[in-house]
Amino acid sequence: GKHQPVAADFIQNKSSFADGKGEVVGAQDPVLLLRHIHQAIRSALKEFAEETRSLQAQGAMHSTHLSSLVEQHRFLRAVCTFHSQSENDTMLPVALRFAVSHTEVAASIQKCEEEHVLEAANFDALGRLLVDVRSCTRRGGKEANELANELCKSAEAVRVAFDTHMLFEETELLPVLAKLCPVNEQRLIVWNTIRAMPLRLLERVLPWVSSQVSE
Numbered sequence: 001g002k003h004q005p006v007a008a009d010f011i012q013n014k015s016s017f018a019d020g021k022g023e024v025v026g027a028q029d030p031v032l033l034l035r036h037i038h039q040a041i042r043s044a045l046k047e048f049a050e051e052t053r054s055l056q057a058q059g060a061m062h063s064t065h066l067s068s069l070v071e072q073h074r075f076l077r078a079v080c081t082f083h084s085q086s087e088n089d090t091m092l093p094v095a096l097r098f099a100v101s102h103t104e105v106a107a108s109i110q111k112c113e114e115e116h117v118l119e120a121a122n123f124d125a126l127g128r129l130l131v132d133v134r135s136c137t138r139r140g141g142k143e144a145n146e147l148a149n150e151l152c153k154s155a156e157a158v159r160v161a162f163d164t165h166m167l168f169e170e171t172e173l174l175p176v177l178a179k180l181c182p183v184n185e186q187r188l189i190v191w192n193t194i195r196a197m198p199l200r201l202l203e204r205v206l207p208w209v210s211s212q213v214s215e
Helices: 003-013 030-057 063-096 103-138 144-180 183-195 199-214
Strands: none
Touching: 030 063, 030 144, 030 183, 030 199, 063 103, 063 144, 063 183, 063 199, 103 144, 144 183, 183 199
């Protein structure tokens, strides 16, 4: 459908990449391409946390800056929500097939599912806190600085939690799928993960992922 041209372009352009050891992966193990999405999420969450700290360091939270943070949060929440749901619907059921012969996989799947639920709750809490800070700043409330401090802590906690979770997937689940799944099935996992997003969001996400991982 409409998803295919933009998604296919992404997969073609990102068909391989160098890992931390300088080795090229992806061409033979397509499922490892999901690391690109993880890398983009890491980069964006780091930038978001840094921006909250920067605004706090200025000693004043300006309404325009806070509105920008609210928009960034909405985008990131949408990306992370659909990504996690697509993993629940696509990647984890495939991994479950191997749980009988690889008992550690079952525990990894359960851990991922539980963390997906917790991440969504933490993202929602961060969003509510962000709205509270903006409202308090607009009316000149004295508690704005205290809320801003809580916002910084919350943003950093979300960043750390996502980073830890994605690293777990990259070390415990993706290598298993790369080893045990046929290449065509790996491609299907990547495709279904990408196409889970609504088209309007997808049109923003794929160029965003490409720009994040190329920096």
